[in-house]
Amino acid sequence: MRRFVLIFLLTGMLVPTAARAEDGYDLWLRYAPIENISLRDAYRQTIAGLIVQQSPATAAMVSQELARGLAALLGVPVPSRATVDRDGVLIVGTIAAPVIATLGWRDELTRLGPEGFVIRYARINGHRALVVASAGDSGALYGTFHLLRLLSTATPIDRLDIRERPRHQLRLLNHWDNLNGSIERGYAGQSLWRWDELPSRVDPRLRDYARASASLGLNGAVLNNVNADPRVLTAEYIAKVAAIADTLRPYGLKVYLSANFAAPRLIGGLATADPLDPDVQRWWKGKADEIYTAIPDFGGFLVKADSEGQPGPQAYQRTHAEGANLLADAVAPHGGIVIWRAFVYDAGVDPDRVKRAYLEFVPLDGTFRDNVLVQTKNGPLDFMPREPYHPLFGALPKTPNMVELQITQEYLGHSTHLVYLAPMWKEFFDADTFVKGPGSTVAKVADGSLQGQRRTGIAGVANTGTDRNWTGHPFAAANWYAYGRLSWNSSLTAEAIADEWIVQTWSRRPGAVKAIATLMLGSREAYVNYTMPLGLHHLIGGDHYGVMPEADDKRRADWSALYYHRADDQGIGFDRTRRGSAAVDQYAKPNADRWNDPETTPEILLLWFHHLPWNYRLKSGQTLWQALVEHYDRGAEQAARMERDWAALKGAVDDERHAVVAGTLRQQALDAAAWRDTCLAYFAQFSKQTMSAPAR
Numbered sequence: 002m003r004r005f006v007l008i009f010l011l012t013g014m015l016v017p018t019a020a021r022a023e024d025g026y027d028l029w030l031r032y033a034p035i036e037n038i039s040l041r042d043a044y045r046q047t048i049a050g051l052i053v054q055q056s057p058a059t060a061a062m063v064s065q066e067l068a069r070g071l072a073a074l075l076g077v078p079v080p081s082r083a084t085v086d087r088d089g090v091l092i093v094g095t096i097a098a099p100v101i102a103t104l105g106w107r108d109e110l111t112r113l114g115p116e117g118f119v120i121r122y123a124r125i126n127g128h129r130a131l132v133v134a135s136a137g138d139s140g141a142l143y144g145t146f147h148l149l150r151l152l153s154t155a156t157p158i159d160r161l162d163i164r165e166r167p168r169h170q171l172r173l174l175n176h177w178d179n180l181n182g183s184i185e186r187g188y189a190g191q192s193l194w195r196w197d198e199l200p201s202r203v204d205p206r207l208r209d210y211a212r213a214s215a216s217l218g219l220n221g222a223v224l225n226n227v228n229a230d231p232r233v234l235t236a237e238y239i240a241k242v243a244a245i246a247d248t249l250r251p252y253g254l255k256v257y258l259s260a261n262f263a264a265p266r267l268i269g270g271l272a273t274a275d276p277l278d279p280d281v282q283r284w285w286k287g288k289a290d291e292i293y294t295a296i297p298d299f300g301g302f303l304v305k306a307d308s309e310g311q312p313g314p315q316a317y318q319r320t321h322a323e324g325a326n327l328l329a330d331a332v333a334p335h336g337g338i339v340i341w342r343a344f345v346y347d348a349g350v351d352p353d354r355v356k357r358a359y360l361e362f363v364p365l366d367g368t369f370r371d372n373v374l375v376q377t378k379n380g381p382l383d384f385m386p387r388e389p390y391h392p393l394f395g396a397l398p399k400t401p402n403m404v405e406l407q408i409t410q411e412y413l414g415h416s417t418h419l420v421y422l423a424p425m426w427k428e429f430f431d432a433d434t435f436v437k438g439p440g441s442t443v444a445k446v447a448d449g450s451l452q453g454q455r456r457t458g459i460a461g462v463a464n465t466g467t468d469r470n471w472t473g474h475p476f477a478a479a480n481w482y483a484y485g486r487l488s489w490n491s492s493l494t495a496e497a498i499a500d501e502w503i504v505q506t507w508s509r510r511p512g513a514v515k516a517i518a519t520l521m522l523g524s525r526e527a528y529v530n531y532t533m534p535l536g537l538h539h540l541i542g543g544d545h546y547g548v549m550p551e552a553d554d555k556r557r558a559d560w561s562a563l564y565y566h567r568a569d570d571q572g573i574g575f576d577r578t579r580r581g582s583a584a585v586d587q588y589a590k591p592n593a594d595r596w597n598d599p600e601t602t603p604e605i606l607l608l609w610f611h612h613l614p615w616n617y618r619l620k621s622g623q624t625l626w627q628a629l630v631e632h633y634d635r636g637a638e639q640a641a642r643m644e645r646d647w648a649a650l651k652g653a654v655d656d657e658r659h660a661v662v663a664g665t666l667r668q669q670a671l672d673a674a675a676w677r678d679t680c681l682a683y684f685a686q687f688s689k690q691t692m693s694a695p696a697r
């Protein structure tokens with residue numbers, strides 16, 4: 002009997018889950034049935050009926066999502082249009098809704114803003130109801146997704162009292178999509194927009210793109226590549242963009258466009274694009290009016306200017322601020338904004354590429370219009386697997402400085418390597434700039450709390466495409482997810498985000514969750530170990546994938562591996578101390594002083610800041626060469642272990658996706674070994690030392 006009871010407890014509590022073919026399309030919105038019967042029953046009692054009260058377009062989205070999610074999670078459809086005549090009704094609405102208005106939450110909801118929300122219980126007509134309420138439609142939608150996430154992650158909800166608001170106002174995806182359907186640095190198929198079919202047909206898939214983005218609280222998408230084709234600003238394309246905007250709008254997503262600075266010349270028939278020329282100013286105003294007529298809530302323009310061949314104001318001896326202000330004045334009457342990228346590295350500015358953006362932008366602080374944000378990559382070079390934070394963070398106190406992260410894995414193994422990026426982004430957000438004393442983290446610069454910027458934002462270069470699973474590698478979806486969650490709240494931990502994503506995407510079984518989380522959380526450091534140990538960077542060629550320490554690009558020195566590693570008989574690394582390029586002095590003290598001295602520089606960034614002899618002694622007592630060998634070895638071993646650990650998960654997750662990931666991990670292990678062997682053989686020419694690590 003006792004035995005029977007035990008078996009019942011272990012198995013009888015679980016609802017058998019129906020086998021389903023998994024192709025990754027559903028992302029983290031799989032809504033797999035809750036296996037634990039008592040939890041499922043508690044959910045069913047708490048949410049036995051629905052009332053949704055907000056403006057019609059978003060109400061439809063909320064109702065559809067709840068119908069879909071609840072039916073799948075709870076195993077029964079939940080009736081909508083309920084009335085509060087018993088316990089167990091879920092109410093979703095804005096303060097304008099009659100049922101919410103009676104609750105006395107107006108001030109609190111107003112303080113949380115139209116994107117914030119509360120989720121808590123209320124007594125209505127003497128009955129206990131669960132309420133998701135917001136000052137705005139978007140907030141009610143985000144609250145709905147938040148609640149569905151709690152259910153999906155099997156979180157008890159009997160005592161909820163949640164208050165949320167986003168940390169950054171703009172939470173954008175930047176799509177580097179070209180008008181011919183290709184995606185620059187995209188590794189998951191073609192552009193989702195299918196420009197050719199627009200505006201007459203909008204791919205229904207765009208609704209799922211919008212759902213997934215909205216489920217994370219993202220609120221905008223820049224549709225086209227920053228290397229911008231000016232034709233996107235023609236009437237033909239504005240109509241296409243308007244069709245996308247109509248589809249994304251109910252999900253709280255605004256559309257933005259990358260603008261080519263020379264558009265007045267290239268498509269406007271003017272002889273110049275000089276920002277101080279009245280005809281040019283008129284042209285941009287007219288263009289903005291035209292866009293806003295078609296898309297009244299158009300977000301604004303993103304501009305890459307005077308960078309990598311893109312046109313900009315400097316051709317007319319004007320500054321970046323003069324260029325940005327030209328477009329800002331054009332969109333200002335419509336409430337639009339301009340996002341001006343700080344990714345510039347004109348070789349004439351300084352011999353060290355990582356210093357150039359700071360040198361150009363710091364003198365311009367305070368000269369941009371109110372509706373301009375500067376957008377700065379997390380590091381001063383270009384999305385390397387590890388960089389120190391960009392010195393512009395904290396150095397533009399009078400300018401909103403928007404963060405640009407790269408979700409697509411341009412320098413992190415494309416869609417072949419499993420690399421979970423949240424630990425890298427957390428390292429960035431948690432870095433202390435010291436600009437206002439200890440605790441002046443990048444996170445506080447970015448969310449405006451340190452320096453009081455009125456506008457804030459964060460952008461992620463998207464990794465989505467037409468691949469059935471959206472992101473190519475099934476685990477690359479975790480990076481879209483993590484980006485969205487951090488853009489909402491940069492204080493979430495990489496661990497918590499991984500757990501949430503795994504539970505919603507793969508399995509709720511604790512053993513599987515732990516094993517997958519371990520694999521994910523170690524993956525970024527593994528990638529760093531086999532591609533850029535101790536801060537050594539850019540050992541790549543043009544495809545930004547394969548190992549190429551000998552790369553010597555004749556077009557530009559700063560596209561060459563040789564420019565960065567500087568290996569010779571004496572040693573290796575880039576001297577950015579005061580005896581070298583003095584890049585350290587772009588950082589506030591004490592970072593500048595610490596990083597000026599190899600003894601006080603964190604080892605993870607040693608060769609970023611220093612050129613050191615091969616026999617330089619690290620704190621461990623190892624020589625620099627020995628440490629390099631050990632890191633390369635460790636990285637290759639970590640990649641091999643990831644493959645083994647994933648193999649052990651066979652049967653714990655669905656076979657379809659398991660097989661896909663197993664295939665990519667095989668390649669990753671091979672690549673990691675190639676990185677180790679190639680780099681060590683190459684550097685051994687200079688160090689004249691053996692590759693003395695075990696097992697090779």
Ligand code: GCV
Binds near residue numbers: 185186226228344383
């Ligand atoms: C869109 C790097 C990439 C380019 C990209 C550029 C940028 O250089 O390799 O593909 O161009 O960054 O961010 O503008």
